[in-house]
Amino acid sequence: MRDVVIVGAGHNALVAACYLARAGLDVEVVERRDVVGGAVSTVERFPGYRMDVGSSAHIMVRHTGIVEDLDLAAVGLEYQDLDPWGFAPFGDEAIAFHVDLDDACQSIAAVCGDRDATAYHAFVTDWSARNMKVFDAFQDPPTGRNLGRHLWNVGRGAGLDGMELSRQFLTSGDALLDEHFDDERLKTALAWMGAQSGPPTHEVATADLVGWNTVMHRLPPGHPVGGSGMLSVALARRFEALGGTLRLADGAARIHARDGRASGVETTSGERIAARAVLAGCHVLTTFELLGWEQLPAAFAEHARRSIRVGNGIGMVVRLATSDLPHYPGAIGGDEWRAIQLIAPDRTALRRAHGDLMAGVPPREPAVLAMTFSAFDDTIAPPGKHNVTVWGQWHAYELANGEDWDAIAEREGQKLVDAVDRAAPGFAASVERMHVQTPLDLERELGLRRGNVMHVEMALDQMFSYRPMPELAGYRTPLDGLYLTGASTHPGGGVFGASGRSAAGVLLADRARSGGRGRSSRRRRR
């Protein structure tokens, strides 16, 4: 019998697997795909092109210390910094968000004037300090004690009282930007980056989605040499080096329970793996389907099914094999190709695209974000060619206009290319091949239900102790021995790993309390 069997080899599950194996447990991971990493994986889509399947830019995980703690460099992970982290083209001009704050302010001053540059300096100083504390809260289980410990003095550096501070966190990202800046271009670039978690920045309580951007002036996002999936490959190597067992292309068909506790999984090939505990790194609703809702207390099951909000998709993406990189009129000597290229004309365009999602139709003019890592990583495209990712928002998974995603995939993919072409004329002509991933494709390939790349909506009422619902926020479930990790749990989606480390800690603490027999006796919620 294994100590733990883990469902899914997403990066959070792999992080958990490493920490559990490092603590001496006998752990097996079962994954339904034939590659590791889930939405942090890279595959060869076209000969010579190693293309990301999900994420591309790694922001949060670089702040966790997990990469260093597990010494992933020793097993092949090498990050290249994205500096500038953002490049926002507006006609002949562009704002470059250099990691060095003074350099970024110089770029802002040249486009938006001195007042906004000075305001940006103050904004970053204040909100990055606040977010280092928010980040500490992301790194631990979201218990009242942990949240209180980390968050009680957020904003103290800015001399704010609790009323003003809470108002600032509860306001919309757009309102926050209007409070600080004048130039619509600066506000647009920051709003568009802030909207990457899904919620649009005109919604209430999205201020910190914008404020959070500021931490990239402390530590830049990174691109793993070889593609995003190299993080997961390194985690898998570390896990196996620690004695763990990894099973690919044979996922869980069922999670078994006996005598009121999880007892193992049955894989799609029919093999039964008995275990003292099961840790699910797939979507929370998938977990309960694998278990069988009838195994859960009826009132809890009904509440979970009705209250966990997956939403209606966030966006879609095209992976392009090109003969050239995008040439923006406001280029900054090639440094723009290192950056996340934030292409949106103004916040009205963002609101219109989100309005189309609400109406259930594909966006007439999607906002896009282009990434061009083959400009400095020669392992992901053949010599002389380029590998370009274009992500667009917002795209409804469930369309209300009678259209079918498979039928409109190429048309909607081309809209993303055209959006880059409008900012960098001539780019569309350089596209030689295009791989389109619609919200439906993301669900089919990665198990991302309704195309939500964050598993469940990243709105404040589903974050921290509410993610994915209060009863599940501690990584435990009502079934003894069944634990959760992944984007469905605190601190949410994105390339992060903190959920995996925290879930492993909770499981290990329960084992220790039960004398290492793997029975969690009575669960402690908070």
Ligand SMILES: Cc1cc2nc3c(=O)[nH]c(=O)nc-3n(C[C@H](O)[C@H](O)[C@H](O)COP(=O)(O)OP(=O)(O)OC[C@H]3O[C@@H](n4cnc5c(N)ncnc54)[C@H](O)[C@@H]3O)c2cc1C
């Ligand atoms: C197109 C796209 C672009 C993105 N861009 C970025 C970005 O640039 N930066 C960023 O920070 N984030 C980005 N994200 C979001 C981020 O990648 C995800 O939120 C994150 O990777 C989720 O990781 P996870 O470990 O929680 O779970 P997942 O990656 O969802 O992994 C779950 C795993 O469980 C497996 N599974 C499901 N069912 C079973 C089963 N029955 N048996 C066994 N295994 C099963 C799945 O195959 C998968 O491998 C992007 C996502 C997508 C899809």
